Amino acid sequence: MNPRNPRRETPMRFPPPTGPLRLVVADDNPVVRAGLTALLSGREDTTVVAEAADGREAYEAALLHRPDVVLLDVRMPGVDGISALPHLVRLAPVMMLTYSHEGETVREALRLGAGGYLVHGEFDTEQLVRAVRDVCEGRPHVTSGAVRALLPPAVGADASAHTEPELPTPAWDMSAKTLSQMQSSMGQSFRSSFQLSTREAEIMDLIASGMTNHQIAATCFISEKTVKNHINHIFAKLHTTNRSQATAKWLGVA
Numbered sequence: 417m418n419p420r421n422p423r424r425e426t427p428m429r430f431p432p433p434t435g436p437l438r439l440v441v442a443d444d445n446p447v448v449r450a451g452l453t454a455l456l457s458g459r460e461d462t463t464v465v466a467e468a469a470d471g472r473e474a475y476e477a478a479l480l481h482r483p484d485v486v487l488l489d490v491r492m493p494g495v496d497g498i499s500a501l502p503h504l505v506r507l508a509p510v511m512m513l514t515y516s517h518e519g520e521t522v523r524e525a526l527r528l529g530a531g532g533y534l535v536h537g538e539f540d541t542e543q544l545v546r547a548v549r550d551v552c553e554g555r556p557h558v559t560s561g562a563v564r565a566l567l568p569p570a571v572g573a574d575a576s577a578h579t580e581p582e583l584p585t586p587a588w589d590m591s592a593k594t595l596s597q598m599q600s601s602m603g604q605s606f607r608s609s610f611q612l613s614t615r616e617a618e619i620m621d622l623i624a625s626g627m628t629n630h631q632i633a634a635t636c637f638i639s640e641k642t643v644k645n646h647i648n649h650i651f652a653k654l655h656t657t658n659r660s661q662a663t664a665k666w667l668g669v670a
Contacts, residue, residue, distance in 0.1 A: 430509065436462055442471065447626075475507075491515075505528070532556060544668070
């Protein structure tokens with residue numbers, strides 16, 4: 417595996433699973449990995465056969481276990497998800513499961529063969545499991561945040577929204593109509609039920625990404641004391657007492 421020069425591969429067709437879907441979960445955040453593993457291993461139709469903290473570990477796990485689907489984060493130390501993706505799609509269908517929803521990143525993931533792209537906070541447990549099965553069976557699955565990232569900025573802002581936007585052509589040839597249907601089916605983010613303010617939601621995202629209070633303060637240009645006050649309010653609204661619980665709830669895996 418050479419992460420510096422990945423080949424652009426069209427995903428292979430894989431035989432259908434004969435039992436519960438066997439998954440590899442790749443994310444550098446141990447809380448996210450543990451939450452997803454607990455969630456997906458506690459069901460009759462899915463099980464996690466391996467975890468990975470970066471793209472290289474994900475590749476090695478996929479090579480060893482030959483899973484039915486790899487759940488892959490984008491930003492990881494060492495070999496990141498985008499670098500590992502062209503290698504992984506030769507071993508198993510891959511679904512990106514990440515915070516990253518920048519248009520360029522989404523386009524690159526789909527172009528390199530990802531079968532789906534889910535943004536944390538835009539799906540509940542059943543939608544996640546359905547998305548995993550869809551990707552395993554060759555049906556694209558993309559959450560609304562990733563769809564919006566693919567659209568030109570003007571779309572939805574004025575009358576030109578009726579014009580069909582130009583979308584990338586991923587390996588599985590997803591059409592604009594398919595994207596629109598998937599966007600409406602995913603519905604609104606469940607996060608709105610927590611009633612966090614815009615600043616609190618921003619800080620909760622940073623907590624879930626693994627940042628310390630000091631790093632959050634520097635990122636948001638506020639004091640650590642202000643960060644702590646926000647976190648106390650967040651914990652109260654999420655009915656949690658620590659960062660791990662809050663992160664699991666925020667990601668929809670609690």
